[in-house]
Amino acid sequence: MAEPATARLSVDLDALAHNYAVLGREAQGAEVAPMLKSDGYGLGAAPVGKRLWAEGARTFFVARLAEGEALRAALGPTRPCQINVLDGMTPGSAPRLAAAGLTPVLTSLAQIAEASAFATQAGRPLEAILHVDTGMNRQGLTLEEARAVAQSTDRLRGLEIGLVMSHMGSASEPQNPRNAKQLEGFLEVHALFPRARASLSASAGVFLGPDYRFDLVRPGVSLYGGGPEGTPDPRLKAVATLTAPILDLRHLKPGDVVGYGESVRIDHATRAAVAGVGYSDGVIRAARSGGYVWLAGARRPLLAINMDILILDLGDADAQIDEMVEIIGPNALVDDLATAGGTVAYEVLVRLSRRAERVYVGEVQ
């Protein structure tokens, strides 16, 4: 007998490889260093990292020390690569960073001091990255601090700064003048550390043109199928596909109220389908109004998202119990669900939970 149908998250590694190639073409010679923070945007840093290594990636970024350790262990000694940790050298983390061969992205004068002390004590140079803030006001040295570091002869003692980087706050809006301002700031940063490689752009910046690419780009969301401008981009393929079986079908008539509360009142005769997936599987509940799923060859409006089930308006289309509904995927686009839910594709992806059965499509390698 066949297995009972259930909610399933399928991660398409061939689509990931496609998106990596699209970004590589767009980056035109800049190294593409995939962002694997938050378990590879919720899709599994280990299989995603292995496949991207097979596609040629040799530099990866994560946010946390533990993410770096897990990725190093997963990639193992047969896949040499640089793993950069965005949190940097947080107090006391130096021995573990060193043990796992992780490169800290230094974000403050205190971190620089800690890294320099560690390197001096160890008696060997320590490779590190400098993160400079160019107007996002989030992480990194201020420009003044970067100038002071560049001029000082001893602050960087023991450190080899292989890369200077900054992060953009409005790159998903190509016309926003903040982009050019951040670029201007970053050009100054790069001039302060002329021997280091430079990196300014994440996914959106890759598409802003050659001025923004520098030596290395750090895309995350677009590798996983999210458009660089927060809207669907036909150049990219969906990597995550969430499907769930129809559990029940019912007729609705004008005046019927659907689900909890009375906010969903039906004004037309239609059929509703109940699918076995809900916010506990990671479907953003706020998307219940304005969101859609894909069933029987068309977009179907969502009516309700509960913990374990969602309800959709099937109209007069034909569908059967056990037929699979696509909640996120090549037809139900992650950026659309995010927009309906008042959030971003990043959050939709990282919230996909472990309850939905996971399968990987394509070679991990």
Ligand SMILES: *Cc1c(COP(=O)(O)O)cnc(C)c1O
């Ligand atoms: C998350 C992050 C990225 C990747 O951003 P995307 O928009 O997902 O491409 C790159 N750099 C830094 C510093 C980040 O925090």
